[in-house]
Amino acid sequence: MERMPKWADAFLVPLISLLIAFVISGLVILAIGENPVEAMRIMVSGAIGSSYGWGYTLYYATNFMFTGLAVAVAFHAGLFNIGGEGQATLGGLGVATVLLSFSWPHWAVALPAAAVGAALFGAAWAAIPAWLQARRGSHIVITTIMFNFIAAALLNYLLVNVMRPAGSMDPSSARFGAETVLPRLHEILGLVGIPFSRASPANISLFVALLACVAVWALIWRTRLGFQIRAFGKSEPASVYAGISPFRITMYTMLISGGLAGMMAINNVMGEANRLIMNAVEGAGFIGIAVALMGRSHPFGVCLAAILFGFLYQGGAELALWTSIPRELIVVIQALVILFTGALDNMVRLPVERAFRRFGRRSA
C-alpha cells in the first residue's frame, strides 16, 4: 500500500520544507530590521538573475554534487561519511601531484588523469576510517571527522614546507600551467552560440559531476555491487546470511565515497584556482551531508539539491555584499534549510501523508 504518490514524496515534501525554511528566514530578517522581500530579490537576482550569478551558482553546485554523492553512496550502505571535507582536501593534493609531476600537453589529457588522481587520494583517505570500522569497530562518524582535521593539518604542512615554490610568501603550490586550464562554461556554451559570463568559475567539471550522478545512479540501482551495498545498508544480519561480506562492502563503499569527494578537486583546485591553496574546500564536504539528506540519497535528488545549495551560497554572498545583513545570517538561512529539509523531514511528511490519505479516500 503506497502512502502517497512518489512525486509527492520526492518533490512536494522537500518543496514545502523549503518554503517553511524561507518563511522563517524571512521572519529572522524582519526581526533584525531588514526587508525580507528585498533580501529575497537580491538573493534571486544575484544567484540566477544573470549569467554571472548562474556561473557561480553552478560552480558551487558542482562541488556539492561531488560531496553530496559521496555522502549519498555511503548512506546507502548505512555508513555516515562525515569526512567529505578531508577527502576533498586530499583530492586536491592528488590533483596537484598529478598535474605538477608531468608537463601536460592538453587539458583533455590532464583532466582524466587529474580526476583519477583526485579520486585515488580521496579514496585512500577514506580507506583508513573504513578499515578501522570494518576490522576494529571504530565508529566511522568519529574517525572520518577526525580525519578532516588531520587532512587540513597535513595540507597546511605540505603547502608551507614542501609544495610552496621557493621565494613565495604564499602558502600554496605553483600554478599547474596554462595547458591544464579547464574550459570555462562560457567557452563551452560559446560553441553552441549561447553567450555566458566570462568572469564566472564554472567549468567543464560541471559535466563530469552530472555524469557522476548518472554513474552513481546506475551503480546503486543497476549493478550487483549496488545491490549488495543497499542490502548491507538495510540489514547487516540479512547480508551476512546472503553471503555478503560486511568488510568488503564497507571498504568498497567508502572507497567509492571517498573517491567521489576527492573528485571535487577537479572543479575547485584544477578548474578554479589552477593551483593548490589552503582551505580550498570551503566547507563543501559538510554541505554535502545536507545535499544528500535533502536529495534523499538519490543521485538525481542530490543533483537538484546541489543546485539549490549553490543558489543559497551564491545568493548569500550577494546578500552580504549589497545589504547590511551580516554574513552570518546566510549561515542561519542555510542552517534552516538543512534543518527543515533534513532533520525535520517527518514534520512535513506526516501531515502531507495524512492529507493524501484523506483526499485519496474521498476520491476513491
Place this chain on the structure above:
Amino acid sequence: MVIDTQTGRQAAAAPAPAIELRGISKSFGPVQANKDISIRVEKGSIHGIIGENGAGKSTLMSILYGFYRADAGEILINGAPVDIPDSQAAIRAGIGMVFQHFKLVENFSVLENIILGAEDGALLRPSLSKARRALMDLAREYELNVDPEALIENLSVGHQQRVEILKALYRQADILILDEPTGVLTPAEADHLFRILRNLKREGKTIILITHKLREIMEITDAVSVMRRGEMISTVRTAETTPEQLAELMVGRKVLLRVQKTPAKPGATVLEVENLRVVDDKGVERLRGIDLTLRAGEILGIAGVAGNGQSELLEVLAGITTGTGSAWLNGTPLDLTGRTSDGQTRRESGVAHVPEDRHRRGLILDFAAWENVAFGYHHRPDYQKNAIFMDNAALLQDTAAKMARFDVRPPNPRLAARNFSGGNQQKIVLAREIERNPDLLLIGQPTRGVDIGAIEFIHQRIVELRDAGKAILLVSVELDEILSLSDRIAVMFDGRIMGERLPGDADERELGLLMAGMKGGPA
C-alpha cells in the same frame, strides 16, 4: 441513559461479566484492525481468544490494557463502564497483562521487579518486605514458587513468566491477560503454567488466554472467541467445539490439521556432522559436540526449547557463523572455519537455508519482493544482463513466476517485503530457497508467525521437497510441527543432542523430559 436500559435488560439474565466489550472499533490509517467487536468474559473463567496473525487479537488486548484508545465502543468491568486511557488505569481497574516478550529488568532481583512501579514510598525496604510476605502467600496459594532474591537473568524462561504473573497479582489484578504464554516453554513448564492458571481460576480470577495453539485452547479454556480480519467471528463454549471447527472458523475454510505424507525412503547420506562445536562471541560454548547424519529423502526434526543451540546449528551449517569439528556434504568436507566459505559458497554447494528469523535474516523488509528473491542468489548468471549490470527485468519476471507458484498474495513483485503478511513473507523466502533445488535444506521455525492456511501450504512444500529426494534439517520449537513433519526426531538441550526417536514411538512426555535435559531412560 443508554447504559441504564442495557444493564437493566441484562441484570435479570446473569451476574455481570468480568469484562464486557461493546462495539469496539479501531483503525490505523486505512487499516481497520478491530471492527465493532463485542465480547463477554464470564467471571472466574478461562477465556481463549484465537485468530490468525493480523486478526486483531493484540490490538483488542492493547485497547483493554490502555495502550491504544478505541475509536468507538465501550469497556465494562464487572458491569460498570470504565475509561482506560493508559496502562495505569488498566491496573487500577484490576487488569494484569503478561506479555509474550517479558518486561523485566534482567539484573534486578525478583522482588525488585515485582515492586518496580508499585513502591509504597521513597524508601525501598518497607515495600520489599511487604512484597516478600505477599510473594510467600501467592506461592502457597497458586504453586507460583520463585526465589524472591534470585536475579531475573539467572532464572529459566518458565520462572521469568511466573514473575510476570506475580507482578500482576501483586498489583491486585483480578483479570489476567496472557499473550501466547507457552511459546517459549517446555511441555512440562507449559503444564505447570496451566496448573497455575487453574488455581487462579479456582480463586475466582478471570483469565484471557491469547494463543494460536488449538490444543491449549481445548485443554484449558471454558469458552473461546475466534477473530478473523478484525472481526469477532464467534464465541463458543469449548466443550461444544472441536479443533477442526475452530481452525475452520479462524481461516474461513476447511483446513488440514494433519500433514499428509508417506513413509520416507531415505537414500544416500547427504550431511554428516561430527563433533561440531560453536563458541559464541561471549566465549560461551553453544554447541558442545554435535554428531548427526542426514540422508537424502528424509526430514530430521530437531526438537528443543528455544536457545539450546538449534539456531547455532543452523547458522554454522549455513556458513553464517564458524565452528570446529567436521561436516561433510555429499562426502565433500564443509569448511566450518569461515576462511574459504560464507553463505554464498554454501549456496553454490547446494545448501539452502530458510532462517529462523525472517525479519532479521531471511528478508530485507524495505526491499521489494523481487529484490528479496534475488537476495543471496544475486551472483547467479541468470540474473545478470552483462558483466556490469544486473538483469532486473529477468528478475521481476522470475519473481512473478515464483510468487504465482507459491501463491504469494498480493502477487506484486514490486511491493516491499514489509507489506506482506507473515505467511506470505515466509512463502517468498521458501520460494527463493526451495526453487533452487538444493540438496540440503536447512529450515528453522518454518511456520512461526504464519497463519494456519499458509502453514498447511508450507508443510506440503517441505514434504514435496523430501519426496523429491532432498535432505531436510528442520528446527522448530513447536513440538507438534516436529512430530507431524519429521521422519526422525533429535532432541537438543544445552548444545547437545540428548537422543533420537522415531515420531511413531516418541511420546510427548518423554520428548519433554529430553527437552528439559533429562535422559528418559534407555532409548
